[in-house]
Amino acid sequence: MLSIVNALPDPNFDVFWSRKWNLWDVFSLGWIVAMHLLCLFASFTFNWAAFWVAFGLYIITGLFGISLSYHRHLSHKSFKIPKWLEYIFAYCGVLAFQRDPIYWVSTHRYHHQFCDTEKDPHSPIGGFWFSHISWIFDNNSIVEKCGKPNNVGDLEKQPFYKFLESTYLIHIIGLGALLYALGGCPYIVWGMGVRTVLLYHITWLVNSASHTWGKQAWNTRDLSRNNWWLALFTFGEGWHNNHHAFEYSARQGLEWWQIDMTWYVIKLLEAIGMATDVKLPTSVQKQMMAFNNCGGAAVVLNTATGTVAGIAAVVFSLKQCRGAAASTRFGRRRWLLAGDGGTPSCCNFGNET
Template sequence: MTNADTHEDIIYPSAIPFVLVHLACFAAIWSGVTWQAVALGIALYWLRIFAIGAGYHRYFSHRSYSTSRVFQFILAVLAQSTAQKSVLWWAAKHRHHHLHSDTPEDVHSPRHKGFFYSHVGWIFARRHDTTDLVKVEDFARYPELMWLHRFELVPAVGLAVLCFLLAGWPGLFIGFFCSTVAVYHATFCINSLAHVRGRKRYVTGDDSRNNWLLAIFTMGEGWHNNHHAYQSSVRQGFRWWEIDPTFYILKSLSFLGVVWNLKSPPAEVLRNERRLGARVINRAAEQLAASFNSERIALAVAAALHSAELSAIRDQLIDAGHRAAEILPSLPQVPSREALLAEARAMFARTPSLDEIVDRAHNLLLTSIGQRLASSVPARA
């Protein structure tokens, strides 16, 4: 990808409606503030935060429970009233995010794209405008959801009109626009802030974190590291003290038969005793190896050895019959496995797969150092 490709990313005209929604909140200065409008705004904030968490996220993205076609549609309409694009677009992007979380392919990673882009900028990126319906083919088969996908703003416009009819101009500007902006940024903070600030109970191969403050404002979505550790769980607050109102409501609805088949994390996950999958181990190993500067280590090795010794090591490294893991560990400048283990214990939460992560990271680091040495040292005559 060229620099030109990366810098044509944001479609600025498409951001204009988003900016106007924010500016509309200031119209309350003209319309005035009524208690009816404030109550409406507060109610709509919590109702739609629930719809985002229970609908867009836990149901449409992760299938963490089952429900009827009617309630499925109600959830989709409520969630789409937030003007966060269609249910199919949202779920497809979120499923892609979990496949590539905090890698260069992630659609909104603070690690690779910066905080502002992960918070809001990515939404206006040209390459993210389309919807990969293959990723959500389980829901794209429903005509009513495809209708919502084609006419994604109908629920939001309908709700705005209803707010005006119920509480006049204050109802529109405070009840609808202010609550919509609040829902925007509470939701977006999970993509941005929950990958930057908080605690990591589980090794997930990404930067997801548990953030208690976000959990309050998002009805449980802030337990983000828990979620990345077991994505299909309907409950994201794994401990009794981790408040998760979205789960409590869904549990109550299950008693009424509105939802069912609520998925829970296995006991070994809750106890942090489950062995990690190969993908998570590889990602964690890459993070651990990257914490050591292989270029600086290679330069230290080169500076410590005589030219003849260096040439001999180079010849060994380029020999197909030798591997860096067999040649480099004996050099004092190269970090030992024990050094990587100590760093891993400082970087990661407790996991039974720590040794596998360290072994993989040690091999990655030795390979990187070996490649730098082999390419930078002149061959022996």
Template sequence: MPFDVLEESEIRTAATAARPIPADTKPQITLGRKAQSGSIAWITTIVMAVFHLGAIAALFMFSWKALICSVVLWFYASNMGIGMCYHRLLTHRGYKVPKWLEYFMTIGATLSLEGGPIFWVATHRVHHQLSDHEGDPHTPKDGAFWAHIGWILCGIALHDETAVLARYAPDLARDKFHVWLSKWHWLSLVVVAFPLYWIAGWSGIMWGIFLRVTLGLHATWLVNSWTHMVGSRRFETKDSSRNSFVLAMFTGGEGWHNNHHAHPVSARHGLTWWEFDPNYYGILLLKKLGLARDVKVAHWDPANPKPAGVA
């Protein structure tokens, strides 16, 4: 199956597009612990506490129907939603799909309770631009706890600040659906609670929402923290990103983080046959079905193992 090889010029172009657009008239934000840790985001903190307590309670409410519901929603929300859509499609534009499919995948991502598309994409683009430097929203250089969850619990909540975040995600801010979903991103969890209750009762809600969401959040947060502290480095990037086999198994391939920071536009993060990358396999399936095109793939040359954009 032929693929489009990811050229360094394409990576530079995409990276430039992800930078803040220089418009002094637009509001600006400052991220990182130095700027954001002065206060506690109480609403977010309370919601996180409730979900963690719900996840513990779910362990005492097991049913096979609830387990099946949570597994199905995990693939839709975490793999297709966060990994394939928020990350590789919307943030880095590693491939293209029809708008109806993009919207369907984006709705799935909101079921992970990681914020709306504009918030997630803008935050991640800032992370790549300033990775492990001042202004990075969640660098472990500001502390492991900060990188994992502290950055979520402290500072200013920006989920609904479309006008501010548009500076970092202008492509999404021009799309009315993404703007609307960014404001009402939590609504999908409320809607999905009804069929979960109909299928598996309260255990369906506890497993399909509280336990699944909590585990999914920690999986994403571990990519922010763990893969900037522990693991191997194939590429000498300008940050501390690392590859983690264990986390890649748990996140559908997102744990190949050093590979990703070296080749951010690549829809493929696992660069060798043994680097398991289910999210990429999902993209290949979409391509096979004629639903994905312009799939950008970085090919690692062991004889010249340089990151993207390095001469």
């Protein structure tokens, strides 16, 4: 297991003032400061209607928007749903004020491709607060580290997502106007300020805390960790080491006692016929990622096929996923097992439809 002390050098990156700020950097800083300032008026504007509006928006934008749509569906293709439902959930993500789907998904796919290396957009190897928040104020850094976004071709081909990208600010203003019309200042303070700031920091803690504190159940060769307390607030996203071990999995709370609200929603959608091709890790894939995995022989003996072709495929998959050439901080390129039977992939979604 990796040592946090050895894996988290302090490079003293001056991410604020030693670089050129672009318009998005300035807007991001101003917006986040404004949302925090709104929270100062929470006690003066409290009423139960405003509280429940904030709570409802937290569920809609956090669970359905960020966790289910942006993360598990759009970023990792963990399941399939009808297009009309996909677009509704994605729009819920827009109202979380964490940028449009194309930007969010591209950044997240780069995070997995270059996890906890110098190219990772938000790794704590650049410092805890860098991974938590300050990376947001340096939009050019992702391009400098990873190049221009070329890993979201599947989304860029769809006019709906291009529309959300080009009109993102309009939707923010629209929600603010609607909240003010319905409930005045209390709805703005609670529905825009309190709800947004809470969801911001809960989401950011997955980037920072879940790569710093907690337990590792799987040999992911990165800093990802499981945090039960964070999972409670993030609808299951706190089981982060599980997620990095099986990135394609629709379920992140892999044990029965690991609460994963997003998974429960996906199971409900599957039960009523709205979600299909729901991906989960197999016993073979779990054994490959286990710390006590001593090689491929035990895995092969446990395969259900028992055929020469089946065994050869498993051995080939093991070699690909565990012995690919290294280009990362930890001595090898991390091949990811797709959930469709074990085909190796490497976060390449650029040409998918």
